Amino acid sequence: xxxxTQRLTLRPGWPEDAAALTRAVAHxxxxxxxxxxxxxxxxxxxxxxLARPRRVTDVALLILAHExxxxxxxxxSIGIHPDxxxxxxxxxxxxxxxxAWGRGYATEAGRAVVEIARHxxxxxxxxxxxxxxNPASGRVxxxxxxxxxxxxxxxxxxxxxxxVPCALFALDLAEADSAPCAMAA
Numbered sequence: 001x002x003x004x005t006q007r008l009t010l011r012p013g014w015p016e017d018a019a020a021l022t023r024a025v026a027h028x029x030x031x032x033x034x035x036x037x038x039x040x041x042x043x044x045x046x047x048x049x050l051a052r053p054r055r056v057t058d059v060a061l062l063i064l065a066h067e068x069x070x071x072x073x074x075x076x077s078i079g080i081h082p083d084x085x086x087x088x089x090x091x092x093x094x095x096x097x098x099x100a101w102g103r104g105y106a107t108e109a110g111r112a113v114v115e116i117a118r119h120x121x122x123x124x125x126x127x128x129x130x131x132x133x134n135p136a137s138g139r140v141x142x143x144x145x146x147x148x149x150x151x152x153x154x155x156x157x158x159x160x161x162x163x164v165p166c167a168l169f170a171l172d173l174a175e176a177d178s179a180p181c182a183m184a185a
Contacts, residue, residue, distance in 0.1 A: 001059060001120065003112040008105065009072055010061040010112055013050040017062060020074040021046040024097040031159035033134045034095055035166075039159040057090060057121055058082070063109050065100065075100035078109045080117055083127040085153065085168060090117065092128040092171075094140075101136070110144045118173045125173060129166040131157065138167060146171045 003010040013021060025031065026041040038045060054060060060079040064072035076096035083089035092113060096106055117123040128146055130137035138148075146169035155166040 001061070001116060003061070003116060005108050005112050007066055008109055008112070009064045009066070010078065010109055011064070012060065013062045013077075015047065015050055017074065018043050018046040018050055021050065021062070021077075024074050024076060025095065027098055028159070029098060030095055032157065033131055033137065034157065034159055035093075035155050036158055037095075057123070059113065059116060059121070061109075061113070063094075063096070063105065065105060075105060076109070078106075078113050080113065080121070080123075080126070084155070085127060089125065089127055090121075090123055092117075092126050092141075092144075092146075106137075106140045107143045110140060114144055114171065114173070123173055126171045127168065128171070129153070129155070129168045131155070132165045132167050138169075141169045144171065145175075 001012070022041065022043045025037060028039060031037045031039045031041055058081050061077065062074055063076040063078055065075045066072050076094065078094035080090050080092055083091035092110065094106055094110060114126065117126055128141050130141065132152065149168045149170050151168045152165050153168055154163040157164045
């Protein structure tokens, strides 16, 4: 599955992306805000992530920014995966490299993936969450239409090797239906 936005291309990762993926995510300030990414993060982790089999409703896309004439640059990842809080649910997750923070890329990529969930996957609900010490991620979720559930759950962070409080959010995809975005399967 692929999607294009005004400034981004969202596409599956390929084996040849391993070095760029490692450079983008291997920052302690990124990894500490993620649940499943280990620290230190090496190329072997990127290769395993890129080779991981996925189910139809598991969406794992790299975020490439079109910032200049040198071509697209890998700046993050976004996806939909099983929700640990809901047995048959799905959860939105994302991260960006530090040099891509504060430019609206997470919101732009998130809008495209929410539309994929709604129109291509036919999902009715998405969950998400953010570690409570990462309020910027909560602002992104609110911009995407997610609402706080009022619940906080302890979630393991591989990068911290500890349980961390996570604020939980939900989005009813049937509630605010919109026109589909440009995407290809």
